[in-house]
Amino acid sequence: MDAVIPAAGRGSRLGKLTDDQPKGLVDVAGRPLLAHVFETAVEAGADELVVIVGYEAAQIVDRFGDTFEGVPITYVHQRERLGLGHAVLQAEPHVDGTFLLVNGDNIFAGSVAPAVTAVEEADAALAVEEVSPTVAATTGVIETDETGRVTGIVEKVAEPSSTLVTTGCYVLPEEVFHACELVQPSAEGEYQLGEAVGLLVRAGYEVATGRVGEPVNVNTPDDIERASGLVREESETDS
Numbered sequence: 001m002d003a004v005i006p007a008a009g010r011g012s013r014l015g016k017l018t019d020d021q022p023k024g025l026v027d028v029a030g031r032p033l034l035a036h037v038f039e040t041a042v043e044a045g046a047d048e049l050v051v052i053v054g055y056e057a058a059q060i061v062d063r064f065g066d067t068f069e070g071v072p073i074t075y076v077h078q079r080e081r082l083g084l085g086h087a088v089l090q091a092e093p094h095v096d097g098t099f100l101l102v103n104g105d106n107i108f109a110g111s112v113a114p115a116v117t118a119v120e121e122a123d124a125a126l127a128v129e130e131v132s133p134t135v136a137a138t139t140g141v142i143e144t145d146e147t148g149r150v151t152g153i154v155e156k157v158a159e160p161s162s163t164l165v166t167t168g169c170y171v172l173p174e175e176v177f178h179a180c181e182l183v184q185p186s187a188e189g190e191y192q193l194g195e196a197v198g199l200l201v202r203a204g205y206e207v208a209t210g211r212v213g214e215p216v217n218v219n220t221p222d223d224i225e226r227a228s229g230l231v232r233e234e235s236e237t238d239s
Contacts, residue, residue, distance in 0.1 A: 001116070002095045003046030005037055006087040007104030008054025008078040013219050022056040024104050025063060026224060029231035033218055034060065034104055036231065038068045041102050044113045047071060050094045051104070052087045054078045083190030085180040092177045098124075103168035103217070107227040109234055110213030112169045119171040122208035124200060126150065127169035129215065136160040140194045142209065150207035153198040166194070167215040176200060 011023030018026065024034035038049060049068060053060050053075050061075055076090045088101065100116060118125035128142055141162040143152040154161060170193070179196035186192060201207055216227040 001045050001098065001100055002048045002050055003041035003044075003100040003102060004050045004052065004088060004091045004095065005034070005041065005102055005104045006052045006078075006084060007034055007037075007060065008052050008057075008081055008087060009105070010055040011105070011219070014221060014224075017221070017224075018055075020056075021059055022053075023218075024060055026218070028107065028218065028224055029228040029235075032063060033107070033227075034064070035068075036107050036227075037102055037104050038064070038071075040108055040112055041100060042069055042071050043111055044100060044102075044116050046100055049073045050076060050091045050099075052076050052078050052090055054081055083186070084193040085183050085191035085196050088172075088193055088196075089177060089180045089191075095174065095177075098171060098173050101170040101172060105218045106168035107216045107218060107230055108167070108169070108213050109215075109230050112210075112212045114212055115169050115171050115210040118208040118210035122149070123173050123205040124176070124197065125171040125208040125210050126197070127167045127212040127215075128164050128209045129167050129211070130163050131165050133160065133163055136163045136165060139165055140192075141165055144209060148209045150197075150201055150209060152201060153194045155192070155194065164209070167212060168217060169212060169215075170197070172197075173200075173205070175205070179203075 007024040011018045025032045115125045115127040140155040141160045142164040179199040183191045183195045
């Protein structure tokens, strides 16, 4: 299975840490952030990594080269950062069949393999977690039926109908590329992947959900500390 890793952003909220390097090379527990993301994808079964690069792209290419732990890497340049849906579209020529998508700034406790397993009986799968109603009101939420199948994705409402949210890990069919092309840009000019997945749901695709370990989305220096602590805890548990 191919794995798509969007890693084109600078990470402006990380301040001076990304003045002269991309977000994906910020140190987390002694290794670049992207090394942890690549490892997550490979452990979940990825046999090729398609990495979407942009800001200071050459540094990522120089750091990782053509392979990671024996798995080949293909780099794709996203010249304009126009949202996750737009990033995914850049990977289309390099993806064959259903693929794993792991955001390039997410650290997970444990494996994301449950999302890959969930797609065995569905067309797509989303790795999800429960959050507080306050947090849910700031992001898109996932609505599901009694079997855990996704029935809708609702973007940022004051009183969310669910507290289930995505974690930055998806298993998606090739048809999502066409769905991304149909998505209209947001007020900020971005193309949202959630809307593309919503189009698949409305078209009758079965989208499952899978619970994975605690995620940390690395956006700030405090997030780096949290992610580093998570990695160290996992290392101690494994040893």
